[in-house]
Amino acid sequence: MAQADVVVIGAGLSGLVDAILLAETGRKVVVLEHHEVAGGYQQQFWRKGTLFDVGYHYMGSTAPGRPMRQFLEYLRVWDRLRLLPLPEDAAIEVVNGARRFAYPNGWQRFQEQALAAWPHERAGLERLFQDVVAVTGAFKWFDLARDKPYAHPLDLDFTSVSLAEYLRPLVQDPWLLQVLGVQAFNLGLLAHEAPWVKYALALRSNFDVTCRIAGGGGALVAALVERGRELGVDFRLRAEVVGFECAERRVRRVRTADGGAHAADLFIAACHPKTVLACIRDEDISPVFKERVLRMKDSRGALQVFLRLKELPRSLGQACLMIVDEEEARREPPIHIVLVTNPAAVEGTELGGARLELMTFLEHAPFAPWAGTQVMRRGAEYERFKADLARRVLDLTVRLAPELPELIEDMYASxxxxxxxxxxxTHGAVFGISHDVTQQGLARPLPRMRLRNLFFTGHSIQMPGICGVFINAFDTCEMLRGGESLFAAVAS
Ligand SMILES: Cc1cc2nc3c(=O)[nH]c(=O)nc-3n(C[C@H](O)[C@H](O)[C@H](O)COP(=O)(O)OP(=O)(O)OC[C@H]3O[C@@H](n4cnc5c(N)ncnc54)[C@H](O)[C@@H]3O)c2cc1C
Structure with a gap:
């Protein structure tokens, strides 16, 4: 039986960051990952010489002093990455028919462009900007000011008000409401589902400076793994944790599907909490708590279309596009927004070939008939359903790039x-347990739970997305390392 100081379950971004932060303190850290590659949603795949990202489109907050920059510098991976900022004046463009609004790459500039586009909504917009600044200023891992007293992030009130409720008295213009609402997509939610406070954090994190990474999300994973190895982290791939052995309210060891056993003083679950709780026996954990978490609603999953192209489409530039179409939103299953990313326009075709990545979020229910079936063996009906959805997503994109059908060499869908x-x-949830208004506060799994040496982190905890899971990992590890020195080092 292997013995370590810390066992981290899952080698997604959160597990990799946890592993580094704990190995830095001299602890012997083992990371157990079920898949044959590290990265979780940041993994990539190649098809005929073309590289595709599973869960990476853009990453914000990379300007000096902003959270992602500070985290990456602290972890000593910033210098291993080449960041490619999206265009200054149009990083993410919202399109609905003939209407367009370009989110620029800076917070200040966004305020100016929004006020110029909707002068009749000045009072409401100014209030929104002030409130976003107030919310992010109260969240220590966003604000990163030294010597400022902060409440604990978990004490922020994520519960009470949805984005739609917050905006109702402030903004009347339907197009402005739609443009602001699509940013809830960064939480996998619609405006009436997204907690206003989480929305404010996710919105603000997408400015100053929003980037592609040369080589995509895989380059970030590779840099974190390299840093982990320098610190002696032991990465075990194809090691799925399937059992917990507990005594006296502590985990003693975990068992892996290949028959291995790993004992440690500390266990960090950096994966979906439901997969972990499902393999802890009822007598070792409060069955009420376990049942509650297992019943919680998961976030939406992703329907993705990956296009291998002959060349870059002339009509699409470097900006990511968010396409909104009311008719598609009314169909079953509804497609509310399609996000179009054109990585090669930013990174160049030599890195991974000409390609487009299209995605939308969908509920799991329409896929339920095929739950439990094996990848590549789900049958003709599933393939037809998937192809119909992929066609709807593609058709919306072709309206903006009519030359696209001529350029497509291959199309893959997931x-x-x-x-x-x-x-x-579980359910292919993009952001783990749904972050909707009904599932906030103490209803959510917290980093610390009944088993004294088992901690949760990852995208189901405080915040999802790349910046969110870095925040969760730093917050969990600060608690484990003790004191506030980690925060002070990141803030400086
Ligand atoms: C389609 C899509 C697009 C996205 N686009 C963006 C974007 O542009 N910008 C952004 O900021 N965020 C984006 N995200 C979100 C972001 O990718 C995730 O929030 C983040 O990567 C989650 O990291 P994680 O480590 O918490 O979880 P995961 O990435 O889910 O990692 C969990 C890991 O744990 C492993 N694991 C699970 N169970 C076990 C077990 N029992 N034993 C061992 N290992 C186990 C899994 O194999 C996995 O490797 C996107 C996500 C998706 C799906």
Whole structure:
């Protein structure tokens, strides 16, 4: 039986960051990952010489002093990455028919452009900007000011008000409401589902400076793994944790599907909490708590379309596009927004070939008939359903790039079931347990729980997305390392 100081379960971004932060303190850290590659949702795949990202489109907050920059510098991976900022004046463009609004790359500039586009909504917009600044200023891992007293992030009130409720008295213009609402997509939610406070954090994190990474999300994973190895982290791939042995309210060891056993003083579950709780016996944990978490609603899954192209489409530039179409939103299953990423326009075709990545979020229910079936063996009906959805997503994109059909060499599609298969996130949930208004506060799994040496982190905890899971990992590890020195080092 292997013995370590810390066992981290899952080698997604959160597990990799946890491993580094704990190995830095001299602890012997083992990371157990079920898949054959590290990265979780940040993994990539190649098709005929073309590289595709599973869960990476853009990463914000990389300007000096902003959270992602500070985290990456602290971890000593910043210098291993080449960041490619999206265009200054149009990083993410929202499109609905003939209407367009370009989110620029800076917070200040966004405020100016929004006020210029909707002068009649000045009072409401100014209030929104002030409130976003107030919310992010109260969240220590966003604000990163030294010597300022902060409440604990978990004490922020994520519960009470949805984005739609917050905006109702402030903004009347339907197009402005739509443009602001699509940013809830960064939480996998619609405006009436997204907690206003989480929305404010996710919105603000997408400015100053929003980037592609040369080589995509895989380059970030490779840099974190390299840093982990320098610190002696032991990465075990194809090591799925399937059992917990506990005594006296502590985990003694975990068992892996290949028959291995790993004992440690500390265990960090950096994966979907449901997959972990499902393999802890009822007598070792409060069955009421376990049942509550297992019944919680998962976030939506992703329907993705990956296009291998002959060359870059002339009509699409470097900006990511968010396409909104009311008719598609009314169909079953509804497609509310399609996100179009054109990585090669930013990174160049030599890195991974000409390609487009299209995605939308979908509920899991329409895929339920094929739950539990094996990847590549789900049958003709599933393939037809997937192809119909992929066609709807593609058709919306072709309206903006009519030359696209001529350029397509190959098209691949994935569904929430594909993601579930590769990452073990139940229901292929893009952001783990849904972050909607009804599932906030003490209703959510917290980093610390009844088993004294088992901690949760990852995208189901405080915040999802790349910046969110870095925040969760730093917050969990600060608690484990003790004191506030980690925060002070990141803030400086
Ligand atoms: C389609 C899509 C697009 C996205 N786009 C963006 C974006 O542009 N910007 C952004 O900021 N965020 C984006 N995200 C979100 C971001 O990718 C995730 O929030 C983040 O990567 C989650 O990291 P994680 O480590 O918490 O979880 P995961 O990435 O889910 O990692 C969990 C890991 O644990 C492993 N695991 C699970 N169970 C076990 C077990 N029992 N034993 C061992 N290992 C186990 C899994 O295999 C996996 O490797 C996107 C996500 C998706 C799906």
């Amino acid at each position: 569904t929430p079931l594909t993601d579930e298969w590769y990452t073990l996130n």
